[in-house]
Amino acid sequence: MSHTLADLKRGEHAVILDVSSVEIPLKLLEMGCLPGNKVQLVQVAPFSDPMYLNINGTHLAIRKETAIHILIEKL
Amino acid sequence: MSKHINIALIGNPNTGKTSVFNALTGLNQQVGNYPGITVEKKQGICKLDRNLKAHIIDLPGTYSLNASSLDENVVIELLLNKNDKDFPDVVVVVSDVENLKRNLLLFTQIKDLEIPTILAINMADRMSYKGISLDIPYLEKHLKTKIALISTRKNSGIAELKETIQSYKDISTEPCLNASEIDSEYFNRLRVAFPNQLLYKLWLVITQDVNFGKTNRKEIDAITSFKTKSEGDLKRLQQKETIKRYQFINEVLKIGKTVDASQAKDLRTRMDRILTHKIFGYVIFFFILLLIFQAIYDWSSVPMDLIDTAFANLSEWVKDTLPPGDFTNLLAEGIISGLGGIVIFIPQIAFLFLFISVLEESGYMSRVVFLMDRVMRKFGLSGKSVVPLISGTACAIPAIMATRNIESWKERLITILVTPFTTCSARLPVYLIIISLVIPEGSIIGLSYQALTLMLLYLIGFGSAVFSAYLLNKVLKIKSKTFFVVEMPNYKLPLLKNVGLTVLEKTKSFVVGAGKIILAISIVLWVLASYGPGDAFNNAEEIVTEQYASDNLGSEELNKKIASHKLEHSFIGITGRAIEPVIRPLGYDWKIGIAIVSSFAAREVFVGTLATIYSVGNDDEETIKNRMAGEVNPILGGPLFNFASGISLLLFYAFAMQCMSTLAIVKKETNSWKWPAYQLVVMTALAYVVAFASYQFLK
Missing domain, CATH: 3.40.50.300 (P-loop containing nucleotide triphosphate hydrolases)
Incomplete structure (x- = not known):
């Protein structure tokens, strides 16, 4: 079963498999959220939302509702 | 070449x-x-x-x-x-x-x-x-x-x-x-x-x-x-x-x-572990806010007092030095008093922009956005709304411009609409002067009543912003796809040069922008207060002298009576008295009415207007506060600024939409007159109702 970014636990690493182009804004892709790139969940706010990520060296935060559209494979 | x-x-x-x-x-x-x-x-x-x-x-x-x-x-x-x-x-x-x-x-x-x-x-x-x-x-x-x-x-x-x-x-x-x-x-x-x-x-x-x-x-x-x-x-x-x-x-x-992968663990990881922590993160943010407010109220009071006294002295000096006449009066009573009302803001504005630019430069502001997003979303706002709401305590104009990075139109619109509720620095002089007049000195567990009142007003401002956001979120039927991306930059020690330039630039644009309006209004007010139609104004001296002929008043006392009679029958007095029935239930007299009307251009004009009105025909070198404390309620007797009318006035300013520049910027940012009109009507009506209720209850 495939996971989404929302399933990641704090400190865990993963590789991005696919990004739904309908739900995900171009801006996020431009910041490095692309298939093949590595991602780590750095920190979560209460209720695991938003999520503070390190994608490919870029540190950014996105909401859980966005994270569920990004498919990953845990490392 | x-x-x-x-x-x-x-x-x-x-x-x-x-x-x-x-x-x-x-x-x-x-x-x-x-x-x-x-x-x-x-x-x-x-x-x-x-x-x-x-x-x-x-x-x-x-x-x-x-x-x-x-x-x-x-x-x-x-x-x-x-x-x-x-x-x-x-x-x-x-x-x-x-x-x-x-x-x-x-x-x-x-x-x-x-x-x-x-x-x-x-x-x-x-x-x-x-x-x-x-x-x-x-x-x-x-x-x-x-x-x-x-x-x-x-x-x-x-x-x-x-x-x-x-x-x-x-x-x-x-x-x-x-x-x-x-x-x-x-x-x-x-x-x-x-x-x-x-x-x-x-x-x-x-x-x-x-x-x-x-x-x-x-x-x-x-x-x-x-x-x-x-x-x-x-x-x-x-x-x-x-x-x-x-x-x-x-x-x-x-x-x-x-x-080289063998690098040491960086500062970011260690700092983020504390600053974005589920509990400590919020505690630290709260203390930073406290520090900012402390700076604005406490640290800036010294330079502000100096400025206030300096302008009172300057006005006195101008009157003593220049030959008497209309021009001298305009300069001393209109322009200098009015300008004093704006220059006095400089310390607070500078402190506020100093803190905001340090928080932005250091990268901490993004952590606040991260921490607050979930909470703010409950009210239809975004984590990114925190920055405008904090900047709003300086001035709503840059705050509304700072909403641009909010991706969702609905969240952005709500932020724009509620930001003017936050206590901007233009409200501060109004608050400070009224609090010092009507709230007793003294303290409870080391916190002065006056400081507590001020803090309460900030909470009211922030609370009404959040509460109206909640209502707007329910009422507004706007479908917009929300997505939220915020970069978490590295922590950096802010560069002195960058911070200094920001503070300089923002303060300058505030003083020049607001200064122009205030200067213009001060001059208009002075003219309206110094001239009047008909006999009641032009023959004031004879009328008053006759009226008090039997009372044997000293000449100083008599001059005061003449001045106030003149003011009452000047153009501004006539206008003020025309609107008095509307504001009387809130506990105000016509002079406060004039100040409120003129402060629809910009709130800070309130103090300047009262300063101008009270200094017309007044030869004593006094600070604005002393003049206000001496005002007597014409109907009930007793001081005009008492607890009930003071609270009513504070609440009126907390809610009313009195800033033309803000309305203009909202028009620009929302590209429609609908939203600023909506703000003006709703906020002002709310202010009237709340002020009315509080005065009637406390009176």
Whole structure:
């Protein structure tokens, strides 16, 4: 079963498999959220939302509702 | 004659682009607006050598040329319009060394526009600390550019950057990759149809609605026929383009940039563990807020008292020194009193902008956005609304402009609508003077009643902002796709120069902007208060002397009676008394009424107006506060400013929408008169009702 970014636990690493182009804004892709790139969940706010990520060296935060559209494979 | 060239500074947010701008231009810079929109336009002059001056524009930060906001759009409009007087001869892309990969995306896009482009890699001083090494000749060759390694923090590499700029003509204008490979067939058709246009330019026009240069417009309009692809297809193609660019960048960086993995754990991880912690994060944020308020109320009170006294003395000195007459009176009673009312804000505004710019520069503000997003979303706001709400305690105008990076239109609109509830610095003088008049001194567990009242007013402001956001979220039927991306930049020690320039710039624009309104209103008020129609005004002396003939008043007492009689029958007195029935139930007299009416232009005018009204015909050198304390309620007797009327006035100012500049900015940002009109009506009605209820209850 495939996971989404929302399933990641704090400190865990993963590789991005696919990004739904309908739900995900171009801006996020431009910041490095692309298939093949590595991602780590750095920190979560209460209720695991938003999520503070390190994608490919870029540190950014996105909401859980966005994270569920990004498919990953845990490392 | 010396030549001059145009330089555009472009880069991602948080790369230190503005530091580079400050390093190049120093104090030779000015901040204005792009015509028609409220995006800040920063430009400056830099002398490259004896005969060559550079005109530098610091463009808004952007991650790519695919604009998603008004600010980012400015960048594209300029780069696509060769006829713009600011069109750059050379572009300097400012990148930071740690996020080089992401920064290069924007770089490769600009290269496709065939403009000479220099890559300035900032924060080079962090390279060894991070274990990064760069193969500059290799990078220059493959990126087809010249690279300048700089550090604005260590002030190194700036001279080399200037040299590179000077020889901009040697820089290749060739693109560094062929992005059209993502769909060769489509791009070939495009090339055949518009042989005279740059392919990438066409592509940018197709994928987003930019309107570059009116002269070019017609030619490009024909392009609409080329929007044969569906929006979804275009979006997929844009995605392919981004991937393609990253492939190229990865290839180049594989050899061009090496990172020694054995680097020590960085500061960021350790600091984030505390600052974004589920509990400590919020505690620390709370204490930082406390510190800010402490600075604004406590630390700034000393310079404020000095300013207040200084203006009272100046007014007195002018009266004593200049020959008596209308002009002297206008100067002493109208202009100086009015200006005093604005200059007194400078310490508080400066403190507020100091804190906000330190929080922004250090990277902490992004952590606040992260911490607060979930909470704010409950009220229909975004984590990014925190920044406008905090800035709103300085001034709603920059705060409303700061909502631009909120991606969802609904969240942004709600933030714009509720921001004017937060206690801006213009409300502060009104609060301070009334609190000192009606709230007793004394303290409870070490906190003074007066300070507590002030804090309560801030809480009311913030509370009503959040509560109305909650209501608006339920009422507004706007469907907008929400997405939320916030970059978490590295922690940085704020540069003194950057912070200083921000504080200077913001304070100056506030004082000059508000100062103009206040000065104009002060003069008008003084004229209205110094002249009046008919006998009641012109023969005031005789009337009053006759009236009190039997009372045997001293001459000083009599003069006071005459002055107040005159004021009452002046133009302003007549106007004030006309509106008195409306405000009487709130506990105000006609003088306060005039102050309230005039402060619909800007709240801070309130104190200035009272100062002007009370100083007309008043020869004593007194501070405004003493004059107000001496006012007597004409009907009930006793001081006019008592607990009930004071509280009523405080609450009126807490809720009322009294700032024309804010309404103008809301009109600009929402592009409709509907929303500012809505704010004006709802907030003012609310203010009236609350003030009415509190006065009737407390009286």
